[in-house]
Amino acid sequence: MEEAIKTAIPSSADGMSRIDGRAKVTGKAKYAAEYRPDGLAYGVLAGSTIAKGTVTAIDIARAEKAPGVLAVVTHFNSPKVPGHQKPKKPTKKAGPILVFNDNVIHYNGQPIAMVIADTYERALYAASLVKATYNKQAHDTKPPSDISMGIAPWGKDSVRGEADAWKNAPFKLEQEYVIPTEVHNPMELHAIIAKWDGADKLTVWDKTQGTQATRDDIAKAFNIPAANVQVIAKFVGGAFGSALQVWPHEIAAILGAKLVRRPVKLVLHRQDMFTSVGHRPYTWQKVGIGATADGKLVGITHEAVGQTSTYEDFAEGPINVSKGLYACPNVTTRYKLLSLNIGTPTWMRGPGEATGAFALESALDELSYQVKIDPVQLRLINYAKVDPENGKPYSSKYLDEAYKMGADQIGWENRRQEAGAVKKDGWLVGYGMGGGMFGAYRDSATVKAVMRADGTLLLQTAVTDIGPGTGTAMVLIAADIMGLPADKIKFEMGDSSLPNAPMQGGSATTATVGGAVYDACTELKQKFQKLIGNGGTDNPDYAKILSDKNLAGLDVTTQSSLGADAQNKYSMQAWSVHFTRVLVHPATGVVKIDKVVSVADSGKVISQKTARSQLIGGAIGGIGMALMEDAIIDHRYGRYVNNNFADYHVPVNADIPQMEALFVNKPDSHINAMGAKGMAEISLIGMAAAVANAVFNATGKRVRDLPITPDKLI
Amino acid sequence: MKQFQYVKASSNAGVITAISKPGTKIIAGGTNLVDLMKRGVTAPDRLVDITHLPLKSINITGKGLHIGALALNSVVAENALVVEKHPLLAMALKAGASPQLRNMATVGGNMMQRTRCTYFYDTAMPCNKRAPGTGCGAIGGINRMHAIFGTSSKCIAVHPSDMCVALAALDATVIIAGPKGQRTLQFTEFHRLPGEHPELDNHLATGEMILSVEIPDNNFAKNSYYLKVRDRQSYAFALVSVAAALDIQNGVIRGARLAMGGVAHKPWRLFEVEKSLIGKKPTEENFAQAAQLAMQGAKAYEYNAFKLKLAPATIAEALKHASGLV
The missing domain is CATH 3.30.390.50 (CO dehydrogenase flavoprotein, C-terminal domain)
Structure with missing residues (x-):
């Protein structure tokens, strides 16, 4: 295994740029909405303007007569989607929105009509002419404010050791923490082009994190063989979890294309991104935490209530961090969902854990001031050497090294334990830190590796790259095994017709698909070595061997294993810690992030450049969570009011200082042959607390309801 | 958006004739108007493009510093005369929008931009400014960004400009052309309070266009x-x-x-x-x-x-x- 790790890590190519970087910045990269099949028509959705009730009538007469309109689809006239069947047994909740299927309105902005026209502008105009009348019912969009609200999706509380033991500790605190609804808001809007190639044959260009899962869901909905559906997602302009499932607009476009017998393109508007493709749920949390005078944790009780929709449950794990991050003998967790008239939430980068880490890592910081122990030291005192939940050894954990690297780099020694003690040029200066963890998953994937006559290697698999640089990392893995320069390797992906790969999600792609690339390349190389006999050579001349043996090419298709044994034996986690230095203006409450050091312990780093980008990107997402992001609903109407990029703030360049991304970069010898774990989620997890803790250190003001806007600090 | 007619005016007089007709709007940088059209907040029948008219100059006149209505926000912010004589204006401009927007936005357009009140932008919401008589969504709604001075029971929206705040402070005047000829207005009198008619943002009459602003000399540069x-x-x-x-x-x-x-x-x-x-x-x-x-x-x-x-x-x-x- 050690041997394998050494070979798998390319050294010369550490600084390699993205293989698709040039295509992306020159506009050559084609995203879902950019294809132009002949006869393309344009769909625009009209949404409900009430949050609960039924549609009694929809006047489409004016829209139908508008110039260029090909069809106006509503639940009154929509052809049935064959796979859209109501569950036979009545369940408590209706299940996912079946678009144009019935007259029930579950949330404000729910699609009620689609106009298809020969140009986008005409479709947009005609959609504005669609007028619905409703039988309005009283809605509820108000978020949870305590644990008594909501229903526990997993039944009972989870109790390790003694319940609520923190209450008996000499040093203790109990506080409430709130994160508002956040929206993924990738720069690329959700978009689909659907083109029927026959009665039961379909090509779809789609923004998706999984071409094959999308293919299967579409095939099921339209009751056609999965083999007849091709889903193409060559480039994805960010997704962060919002494209892990098939949403109503995708079904609508496919339905519309069938109806008008033309390919249909449907691009969501920015305001639809708030209602129709999921979000990070508003979550209320309460943490009780107690410690002895020497900082040993006695107990943690972590309660959380997240919002979900009235028609579908979405549950995640905000309380997981409290179970796993520290060696604490007594941990009680309680999680509930509150059903509201909103669209169903979904996974958003660092799902659950990012929410939970804000609460836990803030509480730990508050505790550090009580017990008067440095926050880093407090974490080291409670360092978990084995998984506290099940006693399993970690497959690898160097979080203590990450703490040290981060503390050294930020200049932690300059931090003063008392809050509000440091001033510079009229600004208050504060230091903060916060960390997190996320399960290091590994799935199975299939890769086809083809050595072609000219000595170039083609790798094929259906996986998508939503931005982390998957293709780049895969090429680096292959380059090292095959002994080929990166420019002789082509990685083909983003097409459901390619060999099987799971969705890009849960930080599992590098570990999963990377493992398959590793296996396929290793096997292919062995094939060549066998061909030349005598044990072969370390660096075969592939083109020459093929030519000598009169072969047009040589290929292998390999399915990587799940590695279930190792996954059972070890607790596999990736770890992060973020350090920040912030400046707060005492009079105006303006917060400036002055320096960020993020450290990842995610096994061996495959691609230095893209890993750095990913860690920085996640940390910036955490800055947004800490200081800006807040999707606001006017509860009188149950409708989002800041559903655009001018009013829903994410950080811009001016908000971001020099970001430092550090890696422990030690292989996990159990997860896969490369020793690499994913790092998408951990890049964000813990960052919001690192900022909030620094703001407290600067000002003495503890903000427990995000975002930390200037008005909360004056 | 509604299909509209697009015309290019060849003179100020042509613009004035065109915009005297109902349903006609001037378009310059379009950084606000196009958004409003896409969202259905405004739906003009006809746009008059004035970007090629000679209204871009920045120069000293007997009355102070003259800035043409079509001077770009980014150009004004970097102009040597502006930086030297009225650095406050340069600072305000640079605090506004983003570099991309400032490269398109004009001085006149900046003055004419509509409020960013979210109720104004969402046609499913009540708004007296967009649809008089429908009520004010912001009063009793999400009004964190809203006004604390000069509000009325009809509207509590704010004017979003930074540039205009500096021009108001610097005693600027606005030179306006209309069917009855030219007139001058104090900058502080250009925009109006909502009162009973929040649909009106300013005191421009039908058929009037902004030609320029002028800033008198002062001792404030330091x-x-x-x-x-x-x-x-x-x-x-x-x-x-x-x-x-x-x-x-x-x-x-x-x-x-x-x-x-x-x-x-x-x-x-x-x-x-x-x-x-x-x-x-x-x-x-x-x-x-x-x-x-x-x-x-x-x-x-x-x-x-x-x-x-x-x-x-x-x-x-x-x-x-x-x-x-x-």
Whole structure:
């Protein structure tokens, strides 16, 4: 295994740029909405303007007569989607929105009509002419404010050791923490082009994190063989979890294309991104935490209530961090969902854990001031050497090294334990830190590796790259095994017709698909070595061997294993810690992030450049969570009011200082042959607390309801 | 969006004739109008493109600094005359929007931009400014960004511009052409308060267009500052902004100009506060006192009460910067 790790890590190519970087910045990269099949028509959705009730009538007469309109689809006239069947047994909740299927309105902005026209502008105009009348019912969009609200999706509380033991500790605190609804808001809007190639044959260009899962869901909905559906997602302009499932607009476009017998393109508007493709749920949390005078944790009780929709449950794990991050003998967790008239939430980068880490890592910081122990030291005192939940050894954990690297780099020694003690040029200066963890998953994937006559290697698999640089990392893995320069390797992906790969999600792609690339390349190389006999050579001349043996090419298709044994034996986690230095203006409450050091312990780093980008990107997402992001609903109407990029703030360049991304970069010898774990989620997890803790250190003001806007600090 | 006619006018007179017809709007940079059209907030039948008219010049005239209505925000912000004579205007411009928007936006368009009140933008919501008589969504709604001065029971929207706050402070005048010829308006009189007619943002009459603005010479170049407090460091509208200009001689304030943004339906000039500073020394105490005076008549709503505290703090801070105390 050690041997394998050494070979798998390319050294010369550490600084390699993205293989698709040039295509992306020159506009050559084609995203879902950019294809132009002949006869393309344009769909625009009209949404409900009430949050609960039924549609009694929809006047489409004016829209139908508008110039260029090909069809106006509503639940009154929509052809049935064959796979859209109501569950036979009545369940408590209706299940996912079946678009144009019935007259029930579950949330404000729910699609009620689609106009298809020969140009986008005409479709947009005609959609504005669609007028619905409703039988309005009283809605509820108000978020949870305590644990008594909501229903526990997993039944009972989870109790390790003694319940609520923190209450008996000499040093203790109990506080409430709130994160508002956040929206993924990738720069690329959700978009689909659907083109029927026959009665039961379909090509779809789609923004998706999984071409094959999308293919299967579409095939099921339209009751056609999965083999007849091709889903193409060559480039994805960010997704962060919002494209892990098939949403109503995708079904609508496919339905519309069938109806008008033309390919249909449907691009969501920015305001639809708030209602129709999921979000990070508003979550209320309460943490009780107690410690002895020497900082040993006695107990943690972590309660959380997240919002979900009235028609579908979405549950995640905000309380997981409290179970796993520290060696604490007594941990009680309680999680509930509150059903509201909103669209169903979904996974958003660092799902659950990012929410939970804000609460836990803030509480730990508050505790550090009580017990008067440095926050880093407090974490080291409670360092978990084995998984506290099940006693399993970690497959690898160097979080203590990450703490040290981060503390050294930020200049932690300059931090003063008392809050509000440091001033510079009229600004208050504060230091903060916060960390997190996320399960290091590994799935199975299939890769086809083809050595072609000219000595170039083609790798094929259906996986998508939503931005982390998957293709780049895969090429680096292959380059090292095959002994080929990166420019002789082509990685083909983003097409459901390619060999099987799971969705890009849960930080599992590098570990999963990377493992398959590793296996396929290793096997292919062995094939060549066998061909030349005598044990072969370390660096075969592939083109020459093929030519000598009169072969047009040589290929292998390999399915990587799940590695279930190792996954059972070890607790596999990736770890992060973020350090920040912030400046707060005492009079105006303006917060400036002055320096960020993020450290990842995610096994061996495959691609230095893209890993750095990913860690920085996640940390910036955490800055947004800490200081800006807040999707606001006017509860009188149950409708989002800041559903655009001018009013829903994410950080811009001016908000971001020099970001430092550090890696422990030690292989996990159990997860896969490369020793690499994913790092998408951990890049964000813990960052919001690192900022909030620094703001407290600067000002003495503890903000427990995000975002930390200037008005909360004056 | 509704299909519309697009015409290019070849002269000011042509523009005036065109916009005298109902349903016609001028388009210059289009940074606001196109958004409004896409969202269905406004649906003109006809757009008159004026971008090729000779209204871009920035030069000295007998009345001060003349800035053409079509001068780009980015060009004005970097113009040597502006930077030298009225750095406050350059600072305000650079605090506005984003570089990309400033490269398209014109001075006249900046003055004509509509409020960013989210109820105004969402056609499913009530808004007296967009659809008179439908009510104000912001009163009793999400009004964190809204006005604390000069509001009415019909509207509590704010004017979003930074540039206009500086021009209001600098005693600028607006040169307007219309069917009856040219006229001049004090910049502070250009925009209006909502009153009973929030659908009207300003005092331009039908058929009138902005030709230019003029800033009289002053002694403020040395001691001026534009401070914008916002939720992020760029591309965010002001929670509160302050344009502060002082004429300090021998350690005593001889003249002062102050205007606020993000607090009213128009740039909010603080004449009383200016007067109170005359003859005073530029000290932190004097500035804090003056700032409190600015808050007379302020009225907060559910989510914007913080502005009652933030506004005076920002005034005092801007004055400190202007006078060199910071």
